[in-house]
Amino acid sequence: MAQRTLARYLIEEQRNKGVITADLKFLIEVVSRACQAISIAIGKGGLGGVLGEAGSANVQGEAQKKLDVLSNEILLDANEWGGHLAAMASEEMDLPHTIPHRYPQGEYLLLFDPLDGSSNIDVDVSIGTIFSVLKCPEGADLSTPEASEAAFLQPGTAQVAAGYAVYGPTTVLVLSVGDGVTCFTLDREQGGFVLTQEAMRIPADTAEFAINMANQRHWEAPVQRYVAEMQQGKDGALGKDYNMRWVGSMVADVHRIMTRGGIFMYPLDAKTRDKGGKLRLMYEANPMAFLIEQAGGAASTGRQRILDIEPDRLHQRVPVILGSKNEVARVVGYHG
Structure with missing residues (x-):
């Protein structure tokens, strides 16, 4: 039986279940490709010159690593041209990133922590990317980054999708579009994410x-x-x-x-x-x-x-x- 790739899973969620729209499917695919690019950069480590401090600080005043800056740029560059987003917001940036006028605007908002766990980068311990997707409110003012902040201020119940990538011994993408939680593993030879676990469940009790x-x-x-x-x-x-x-x-x-x-x-x-x-x-x-x-x-x-x-x-x-x-x-x- 053919492997169920992320693309196939999203098509099933869109076409067979009607859970997501075509634009949301495309958005998640683009985010997943950005995560692949981040995974490759992390995998090169010192060979790629990406370790160490960037010499800058983020909006919270925290020192940025080179990979923090690179991961942020990868996610921005991958997502701004596709026509599925109205704006993006990142933990690494003070204000939202509005879509340049040369590109079409979509109906979604993307928020992300481009590289969570930065203190672990240089010691080769698992780090990751976290992302969240919201619908852009009708009539939202996106004329400037300052004005567009209001569009993002929605409760977590309004999320239409969320996920994270873990860059560890394997790279995994864990995703929910409101239809349970599914885990995909990056097949480096094939160059894409393949479904490896459906309907993930957390036991009610733990030790x-x-x-x-x-x-x-x-x-x-x-x-x-x-x-x-x-x-x-x-x-x-x-x-x-x-x-x-x-x-x-x-x-x-x-x-x-x-x-x-x-x-x-x-x-x-x-x-x-x-x-x-x-x-x-x-x-x-x-x-x-x-x-x-x-x-x-x-x-x-x-x-x-x-x-x-x-x-x-x-x-x-x-x-x-x-x-x-x-x-x-x-x-x-x-x-x-």
Whole structure:
């Protein structure tokens, strides 16, 4: 039987199920090709001269790696000419990128974190790309990058697609168009993504957690309580032993949860309180929450469902607690 490529899967979602439009199909294919190009650049590493600092900072004031800048450029260049987008927004840019007038405009908005986990680049640990797709509101003002920001300020429930690529021992693309979660693996010889897992599901219970323990002294009481109970093991309140895993790259940690269950937490703490949290709502929390819920998990700030948040700015930050449904519910209950 012929392999089910990403292109074939998207055609089936469009033609047989009516889940997506032809333009959305094309948009996802273009994003996937950009991810292939990023994967190739990462694979060259030091041979391609792409490691190290770029000598610049992004809008959050974080030092950019050369691959951060390159990945951002790859995604912009790949997507601006196709006629399926009205505008793009990136974690690496202060303002949205409007489509040049020489190209036709489409009905979708694309948001992305071009290279998540930048601190892992130079030590050859898994990193990734996260993306989210929204419909552009009718009559939105796209005349300038400043004016176009308002079009993006939609809750996560409005997403029509989201996904991430993990650049690890293999390159995988995990995607949802609102019809469950599907995983594709890059076949480097054939030069395309091939379907390797359908209907991904996250177990409701887990014995594995991911959190940056270096911040423990800054956590709020509910998270302190939950982590302490997990560390007590089977003799404690939760009655089982837990393992901790922490890659420091959200895509890698979330992909592990998507594959075998677990809970990921970057909670509100004393260090991030004045910013609202650590992770970006539009580029990280919303797309990951969409995928996690489509796979049967849950995603919360501890006080609110992430997908229900009404954003007030493009680079808004939020606390993130996501993964196995029963574990997330326990942490949310402790916050209550």
